[in-house]
Amino acid sequence: MASRAGTVVVGGGQAGCEVAFALRSAGYGDPITIVCGEAHLPYERPPLSKGVLGGATDPAKLTLRSERAYEAKSVSVRIGDPVVAIDREGSVVRTAAGEEIAYDALVLATGADAIRPEWAGSSRIHTIRTLDDSLAVAPRRGDRVAVIGGSFLGLEAASSLSGLVSSVTVVESTADVLPGRVSRYTAQRIRKIHEDSGIRFVLGERVTAVTGGRGAVESGGGIEIALRGGRTLDVDWAVLAIGACPRDELAAASGIETARGIVVDECCRTSDPDIYAIGDVAITRTASGVSAGVESVASAMAQARIAAAAIAGTPPPALRPETFWSEQYGTQLRIAGLVGATDSVVDSVEETEDGGFVVRRSCRGALVSVEAFGSPRQFALGLRELATTVKAGESDESDLSLQVG
16 A cells, blocks of 8 residues: 655644644544744744733743654654745645655645735834744834734734833724724723823824834934824834735645635635645635635634544534634733624623623624623633524624634
8 A cells, every 4th residue: 555645734833733733633644744934843923922022921932832742743843944836736845945745635824924015124114923023023111113003913012012112102094993803892992001001092094104214322223104194203113013914825826726815615625625724824715705714823723623624534623603812911802703794783891890891792682792801701601602602503604704813
């Protein structure tokens, strides 16, 4: 009997690591190889904008599994040599170093890159997508910092930097922070928490240009950020957090269907039945068309387990509500469920004794999402209610096109 090539996983994030170990848990006995473009073993991403950026977290602690753990499960990990091409006819991938790795099943877990407009070419404009990105940021007490983008990533960066630099100004192009991500109440409360901690906000303004500015004397120069309304911000450096673009180039170049992400079915299978995509790079085709993916660790892990089950030929895991969390000044904002882009939602707000709050979001009388700042018990109750709805098949997944984070 001919030996099997096994499964090759492209990408060293949490989804890539999870699919390998989920395959072993499912009894899959063929070879598994993870190919990481970065020079690190697969590692956690959420702490990059939190503890790592603020200097409170040792980067070495982000590693998801030790070398010994991979060896124990017979999972081969190759680092520092990214995959640059897929030969679908030959069922091999080629790396930058010229190595060819054969596969029976291929899993693309390539993640997403930060959106970087033409005006963002300065070395003083940082993105936070990788460990090396986060380590390149060196905040100093006298620094004046701009965070461009009021997303979860931008607000986490602002929270982490607030006690380390002289000032932080968040520039957001819409009328409030976290646009399209949370209820209006949650957005306003989170912004107020930041303002109470000294963060300044410039809302409804877009960046049009970035040029060399005066900067602080001790920092040796800075940048000047020009806004559409005519205002300028003179800062020492900036964090760019205006969104991400799925890294679907490998798939597109090999003829796999893409649409600002790799299009997959409910089993995370692409237009090539031997190739799967999971995590931030994957978008799902639903009954109403292509639906955007949900950029969260929980979603990536769930997709990894679904893909592993499909490859191993075992039953898929049970459906669970989408969940997401963000840390703001040491307190977790937890979100469960999704709100459809066309849903008419009614919000009910409860202030809690611990100083937090809970927002229950309902559509046509049914709970569709829960947002909780602090308040873990109330969040758990809402999550349980949502899980019951999912199991009963009452949720309409055809219009869950709004990302939660």
